[in-house]
Every structure is written in C-alpha cells, then in structure tokens.
Amino acid sequence: MSKTILIAEDDQMMLSLLEFKLKKEGFVTILAENGKQAMEIIKKESPDLFLIDIMMPFINGLELTSFIRNELNSKVPIVVLSSAGQEEMVMKAFNLGANDFIPKPFSPNELIIRIKRILKL
C-alpha cells in the first residue's frame, strides 16, 4: 500500500515540486499551504510521514512539530525543510521530536532516499 506524506510548505512552487516528485515515486500526498491548514488536516487524516517547512506564516514548522508530538502524541516521523541560517531552528525542531532535516538547496533524489529510509521502504 502507498504511504501517505503530508507536505506543509508555504512556497507554492516548492509545494508543487515536492508533490510532483513524491507522487512520481508512488507516494500519496496531502498538501497544506501553511501550518494552520496542516493542523486542521492532521486532525482528520493520518499520514505516514510529515514533511514540514520550518518557516511558514501563522503557525511555523516548530509549532506544528510541537503540536504533532505533544498535543496529538503522534510518533509519525517528521522531516523538516530548512534554509541556510536556520541551524538554530533545526536544533529546536530536533529537540521537539523531528526525525530528520533537509537543508535547502536540496537534491530531490536525496530527499526521496531519506524519506524511504525513514519509512523503511
């Protein structure tokens, strides 16, 4: 059965790019354009992995990670996407329970390998 990945990313272009690549690799994707939207979706859906951009409007990636781990008590793997200069936020994300991080710029192929490794595919 295909694994489902929730992508929370405010950059439309990056969101489309991740969606395309993940679908091409056989994953089912659920898209959220910001943290708030992601929270709403998480309450109804249960993805197999979260792919979260750290910097998002309204509710950022750290708050979303905290929500998943502390409020939902979910153990679903979380991978965070970060840009250069966000090392401190990445550390915070790990402290909150993120499993891995992908720094931008990134290779989509590397992203797929990492996701497959986390999902043990």
Add this chain to the structure above:
Amino acid sequence: MSIYWLVDSYQAFPLLVKVLISLCLLFTVLGITFFALSGYSRILASINNRRREKIKHRYIELIIPLIFEESGTKEAYDKALHSFRKEFLGKRGRRQLLLNVLVEQHDDLSGEAAQRVRQVYIDLELFKDSFAKLKDYQWHIKVKGIRELAQMQVSEASKNIEGFIDSKNTILAKEALLGLVQLREFKALAYINRYRYELSDWQMLSILEVLSSFDRENIPSFARWLDSEKNSMVIFCLRLIAVFHQREAEYQVVKLLENKERSIRKEAVRTMRALQLNNHVDLIVGIYQTETKDVRLEILGAVGDLSMGEQKQFLEGEFLQPDFEISFAAAEALMKTSYNSKNDFKQLSASFDETHTRIIDHVTHEMLKS
C-alpha cells in the same frame, strides 16, 4: 430650489465666504477623485496580482515535469519548450515572471534537478533578458541581472559583470563582486584584491558562504594575498586560511602579529587559534602587554585553547586584574588549561571581591565545564 437660486445666493455672499465655499467645493472634488483613483488602482493591482499568480501557477505546472521527467526523450523536451515559448514567452512581463520562477527553483534545488532548471533557462534563452538588464540605466535592474546570471552560473557573464566592481554605487559594486565569486569561484579573489572598497564583515561572510560551497580540490593558497595593501583583504584571507585550515601559511600568519594595524593583529591571533598553532603560545603571550584590550582578549582566548598549562602564572595574574572582561577571559582560559574547580581559585586569594566571585561561580559552573 433651482440652480439660478443657488448662483444668486452664492453671489450675494461676501467675498471671504465665497472663497471658503469655493475651497470647500474644490477639496471635496479633489478628495472624491483621489479616493476613486486609489480604489481603482487597488482593484487594478489586485487583478494584476491574481493574474500573475495564475500565470505563475501555470508556469510551475509546466516547468516541473520538464525538470523531473528524467525518462523523457529529447524530442518531447524540445516540443514542450517550443510550445512553452510560443504560448507564454511573447510578453516581457511573462518572461520575467518565468525567469523569477526558475531562479527561485534553482536557489532551492541542488544536483541534477538544479542542472535541469538551468538548462531550461538556457534553452528558453532567458539569459538574454538577464544580459539586457546589465545595460539598463537603473542600478537595481543591473543588480537583478547580476543575481540572475550568477545564480544560473552563466560563466560568460563574468566579463560583463567585472566592470561594475569599480562602480561608484557601492551596492552595485558589492553585488558585482559577489556575482563574480559565484561565477569564478576562487579565481575571483583577484577581483577582491582590486575591489576599490574595504570589505565589510557582512560581505566577507556572504563570500565565505559561497566559497564554502565549492569543490575543495582547487583551493589556492590564500597566503599570497596576506601582503595586500588593503586591510580588509588581509583580514578576509586570514579568515579563509582559518576556514580552509591552511596550516602551511603558518609563517606568514605569525608574521602579521607585527602588523601596525590592530584589527589585522587581532585576526592573526584568531587564525593561529583556529589553526591550533600551539608552538607560538609564548610569542603571543610575549606581545600581550603592548597590545590593545581587544587583542588581549583574543590572546587570552587563544591561550585557553592552545596552551597545555604552561601559562598558568600569566593567566592567574590577568584573572586578578580589575577589568571584568580581561578577568573573565583569563578565568575561562585557566579552567581550560590548569584548573578544575573553585578550590583552585582559592589558592590565589583568601577572599575575592563580588565581581571576581561571580566570575569564579560562572566559569566553574558544572554546565559550562567542557
């Protein structure tokens, strides 16, 4: 009530009242016109934004398969490009929108995907638009052109960008220098040497970040620029020597401790610390007394990292100084090299003043011990 009645009434008013009424009418008309125009322009801007977003969305839909269809044939790729060119690239605004999309994507991606984004940019001949920007009379358009060409690694552009590093416009000159570093990698250091302005710390960081991303096999020896007449170039090269760990520059770095410029001496100590040149600890301790406070602080930090305990007496003397920063730096160095606990400090004096007590409490705190 007719218009004639209004005109008659108006004419009957004294001159001052007439002027006031006229002014009121004038400002009312102007106000209404202003609100109508601003409302209209806001609606127009919002329509344009929506239109731009729609086109951008369409571009993204079309471009992404072009980037990721690794298995697609060349014919299919060429056909897609052709229809793309025909359908969307006629208008200048749309070309710029696509250019922005590609530059942003290239910035976020690496490896093969980034190469493919670049190929689309080249194949759609969007580099011509970037080159055209370099000839624009407005400096910020030139900067945009430099950024696009540098981001997309159009190495042929370095000759066109070169001239801007001498620009009187400092922002344009800075962008040109950074662009050249992106395009010419370590070879661009020659441009930094002839750059007419001193490099700011921010510029050094930006250039260092770009240089750090390049292949480390072709790194030149940075020591050759240490005799540059430009202080910021010397400081920048010292930082490069530290980052790329060029220990072979040891002699030239140590020689800079004699430089007349304080900031260079300070950076030289910092570089010696980064390169772990522990055979020169006596030398930096020797110049300590003749140095300024900021160089002294740097020396204390270096002694803490490089010494094996042989500078204990020197550090104890500095710890007892009344200057808070000096005393603090010496206490930290003592903890790194000679001391283990609060008791070690007690050998120096039966009682300490409040400042020294606080420093001891801080540096001996369990959580701060390395």
